[in-house]
Amino acid sequence: MNEQKWVRPFLKWPGSKFDLLSVLEDELSILEGKHLMEPFCGSGVVSLNMGHRFEKCIAADANEDLVCLLRLAQKTPELLIKEGMEVYARGGKKDAFDATVVEYNQEVSVKRRAVLLLYLNRHCFNGLIRYNQKGIYNVPVGEFKQILAPWDLIRTFTENSQHIEFVHSTFEKLLSLAKPGDVVYSDPPYLPIDGKTSFTAYHKPFRLRHHVVLRDYHRELSLRGIPNAISNHDCKMSRHLYSTSKYLAFEVQRSIGSKTRGKAPECIAVFTKPALNTKQAMLT
Ligand SMILES: C[S@@+](CC[C@H](N)C(=O)[O-])C[C@H]1O[C@@H](n2cnc3c(N)ncnc32)[C@H](O)[C@@H]1O
Structure with a gap:
């Protein structure tokens, strides 16, 4: 490859x-x-x-949250990066992750859910995006030495999408x-x-x-x-x-x-x- x-x-x-x-x-x-x-x-x-x-x-x-996230990355990447950075600033410890899961599951704005999903994707176990039958996101926190911040990848995505x-x-x-x-x-x-x-x-x-x-x-x-x-x-x-x-x-x-x-x-x-x-x- x-x-x-x-x-x-x-x-x-x-x-x-x-x-x-x-x-x-x-x-x-x-x-x-x-x-x-x-x-x-x-x-x-x-x-x-x-x-x-x-x-x-x-x-x-x-x-829907995923599609909204892809659209934000395509159309308003700098705003997504700014909001994404604010959520990333919480860090990757279990408490911060679990609080973000609760916030995501209670959030009604699709745009905000999309931003939170960006954080969850890199801080959860294996990058899984999984929900239970009631539509509740239920992936546990991941264990990482280092968490990649996807800001440059988002900009490259914008250019190429x-x-x-x-x-x-x-x-x-x-x-x-x-x-x-x-x-x-x-x-x-x-x-x-x-x-x-x-x-x-x-x-x-x-x-x-x-x-x-x-x-x-x-x-x-x-x-x-x-x-x-x-x-x-x-x-x-x-x-x-x-x-x-x-x-x-x-x-x-x-x-x-x-x-x-x-x-x-x-x-x-x-x-x-x-x-x-x-x-x-x-x-x-
Ligand atoms: C195997 S993944 C696609 C992975 C993608 N090819 C990639 O490499 O990133 C399957 C996708 O199907 C979506 N999905 C599940 N059920 C669906 C349905 N009934 N209609 C459309 N999409 C669905 C999931 O949300 C998930 O994003």
């Missing part, structure tokens, strides 16, 4: 597609279209780095707007790897039935001539779910911050124009 080539996201993101950008670039380069639609944008790293191939990217996510429209939306709502000329790339919360539970509750639980609905959207898009791809773990369920696509399995070296976390099995399923076996595939 040529790290120099890619723009790092300003958010810490476990399982980030930053580690896969070279593979994604190869796979997305065969999908032709003017606009990239990304229904699960997370840190925004894919649209941020694939922008040169498209006139415009529409990057959406169901987490002007081709992106950040949208607060569920994947269903966004994908129902897709039209010929679009290319769709989905990076949903991971499926569990072969029965082992995995972390999936970024926003609201993303269950197997949601993965099936998403796969059906992708199949339907390809029938309408809208090329698209989905990322996931490489696991039995992915192989089954995406059996009618071109399926690429590979391993990626994972790291969070400076720590290497070993290799993880990943896949990309590419759905293009209907092949001969489409009818049969739709029956599965």
